[in-house]
Amino acid sequence: MNASWYGESMTFRVMLEAEAKRRYGRHLTVRLNGPLPQVNFEGSLVYNLDALDVRGRVMPVPVEVTFRPRLRAQYAAAISAEDYPRVVADPGAESPHRLDRNALCLYYPWDPPEERWSAPMGLASLFDLTAQHLFYEQWWRENDHEWLGREAPHGGPTR
Amino acid sequence: MTLLAQPPTSAPIPECPYLERALIEARERIQVKRIELDEARSRRQRIINALRREFGGRCYVNGSVAHGDALTPLTDIDLGVVVPNDDGVYGPGRRGPADLQQRAADAIRRELGGDFPNLRITWIGQRRAVFVQFGDPVTPGQKDFTADVITAIDYVGGNGLHIPDNDGWSRSDPEAHTRMISERNDATHASFARVMRLIKHWARRNGKPLCSWNIKALGLEALTRETGMLDGMRMWFDHAIDSLSEGPTDDPAHVAGPIGLPDGWSIGEVVRELQEAARKLRRAIRFEQEGYPALALDELAKLFRDPQMMPGPTSADLQSDIKRREANLAPTAAILPTTVSSNALPLKPRSWGRG
Numbered sequence: 001m002n003a004s005w006y007g008e009s010m011t012f013r014v015m016l017e018a019e020a021k022r023r024y025g026r027h028l029t030v031r032l033n034g035p036l037p038q039v040n041f042e043g044s045l046v047y048n049l050d051a052l053d054v055r056g057r058v059m060p061v062p063v064e065v066t067f068r069p070r071l072r073a074q075y076a077a078a079i080s081a082e083d084y085p086r087v088v089a090d091p092g093a094e095s096p097h098r099l100d101r102n103a104l105c106l107y108y109p110w111d112p113p114e115e116r117w118s119a120p121m122g123l124a125s126l127f128d129l130t131a132q133h134l135f136y137e138q139w140w141r142e143n144d145h146e147w148l149g150r151e152a153p154h155g156g157p158t159r
Numbered sequence: 160m161t162l163l164a165q166p167p168t169s170a171p172i173p174e175c176p177y178l179e180r181a182l183i184e185a186r187e188r189i190q191v192k193r194i195e196l197d198e199a200r201s202r203r204q205r206i207i208n209a210l211r212r213e214f215g216g217r218c219y220v221n222g223s224v225a226h227g228d229a230l231t232p233l234t235d236i237d238l239g240v241v242v243p244n245d246d247g248v249y250g251p252g253r254r255g256p257a258d259l260q261q262r263a264a265d266a267i268r269r270e271l272g273g274d275f276p277n278l279r280i281t282w283i284g285q286r287r288a289v290f291v292q293f294g295d296p297v298t299p300g301q302k303d304f305t306a307d308v309i310t311a312i313d314y315v316g317g318n319g320l321h322i323p324d325n326d327g328w329s330r331s332d333p334e335a336h337t338r339m340i341s342e343r344n345d346a347t348h349a350s351f352a353r354v355m356r357l358i359k360h361w362a363r364r365n366g367k368p369l370c371s372w373n374i375k376a377l378g379l380e381a382l383t384r385e386t387g388m389l390d391g392m393r394m395w396f397d398h399a400i401d402s403l404s405e406g407p408t409d410d411p412a413h414v415a416g417p418i419g420l421p422d423g424w425s426i427g428e429v430v431r432e433l434q435e436a437a438r439k440l441r442r443a444i445r446f447e448q449e450g451y452p453a454l455a456l457d458e459l460a461k462l463f464r465d466p467q468m469m470p471g472p473t474s475a476d477l478q479s480d481i482k483r484r485e486a487n488l489a490p491t492a493a494i495l496p497t498t499v500s501s502n503a504l505p506l507k508p509r510s511w512g513r514g
Contacts, residue, residue, distance in 0.1 A: 056471065149510055
């Protein structure tokens with residue numbers, strides 16, 4: 001894939017990263033992976049935060065956020081790829097709101113934009129959402145599966 | 160170090176008694192154990208004996224054991240000998256420290272080699288010290304116990320010493336440093352050493368943005384009276400942020416140059432780490448003052464990132480505080496109890512799953 005995508009745009013990245021870089025400094029690293037056409041990989045923009053503080057946990061939690069050039073068709077009709085990164089933390093932890101036990105389902109892609117995260121809000125606010133989600137997960141595990149936040153029905157409207 | 164284990168007797172009554180108690184208990188968990196200290200001092204004395212026999216002159220001690228702020232596990236000691244140099248053979252532009260270091264290494268080996276069969280002493284390739292590896296840890300479970308031994312000469316033109324700097328010499332005043340720390344410990348009824356222990360442990364658990372000596376040099380500027388632990392930490396962080404924002408820390412003895420930062424750290428990164436720690440401390444204080452001790456402890460424990468040293472609150476206590484605070488919160492409150500960031504979340508999304 002030779003055409004550039006949003007992850008290669010410095011304008012996009014500055015908008016996305018600015019506050020998070022100020023807040024997390026050296027704890028936040030980024031890498032831009034180029035495409036690998038031979039394995040049908042279109043590239044990715046990956047942020048690693050090694051120290052997200054989560055309420056109720058003494059030790060910080062590593063988080064990985066991956067942006068891809070495009071989403072699967074199931075989601076692409078509902079939400080832009082830059083507004084729906086894959087967020088992984090505490091891989092394998094039991095939770096009612098995850099995809100494949102690793103990626104956090106932070107918000108419902110089919111909700112209206114004002115009810116979900118989008119790239120202009122910045123990476124820092126995505127980490128805030130992630131911290132809250134991880135706290136909710138821990139609470140859910142320790143409190144008879146009570147989920148403190150709002151919940152959407154599982155599965156998307158396209159299913 | 161029994162003396163330093165006692166809580167302050169005449170410090171001001173803390174405004175946050177719950178956090179203050181947590182800090183006192185945490186400090187007791189990390190401070191060096193009597194048995195470690197006795198063994199370290201015994202080994203140090205044997206090195207001093209060897210150096211005195213070899214060189215005459217005077218010996219000095221510095222580092223955490225001498226300064227009263229050692230942590231467990233105890234892994235090293237620092238000392239030096241000031242070699243008589245009346246004929247001026249050694250010094251800048253004259254002979255370097257190599258043969259003194261060789262003699263020190265040989266003398267220490269003669270003194271200790273019989274009792275420490277795995278003893279290793281190296282000075283070639285070291286910037287300043289003769290490096291002694293005992294091959295026998297003071298704290299069980301540790302890899303080893305080491306000593307940094309400096310072979311110094313008096314600086315004739317003023318205060319301080321010339322200490323080895325690779326093949327040459329540079330100026331420092333380790334004797335003044337130990338004297339200043341000791342006087343400050345006395346003046347603050349040991350609260351200086353107690354706060355330094357906590358700050359050193361914070362640094363150890365947060366990527367070591369500052370060396371121990373830099374922490375103490377900033378402490379000499381910041382902590383001039385007896386304080387509680389929380390107050391002392393707050394004063395240290397606030398001062399360190401202001402001071403390092405203006406540049407590296409000056410040598411308190413005004414003999415050596417500014418104190419360098421650890422490899423891989425820029426001053427901006429260090430200041431950011433300090434600011435983040437100060438924010439956690441302020442949030443902890445605010446939570447306790449608002450009547451949420453479990454939320455306060457959760458913040459303070461995050462500062463140290465060491466559940467053995469400072470465990471977080473129990474889940475039940477934390478949940479109780481969160482529910483009470485949520486019930487009392489205005490919608491625009493600056494700190495949401497369910498997040499750690501000081502930013503209010505801009506949205507309340509619906510979590511979901513693939514089903």
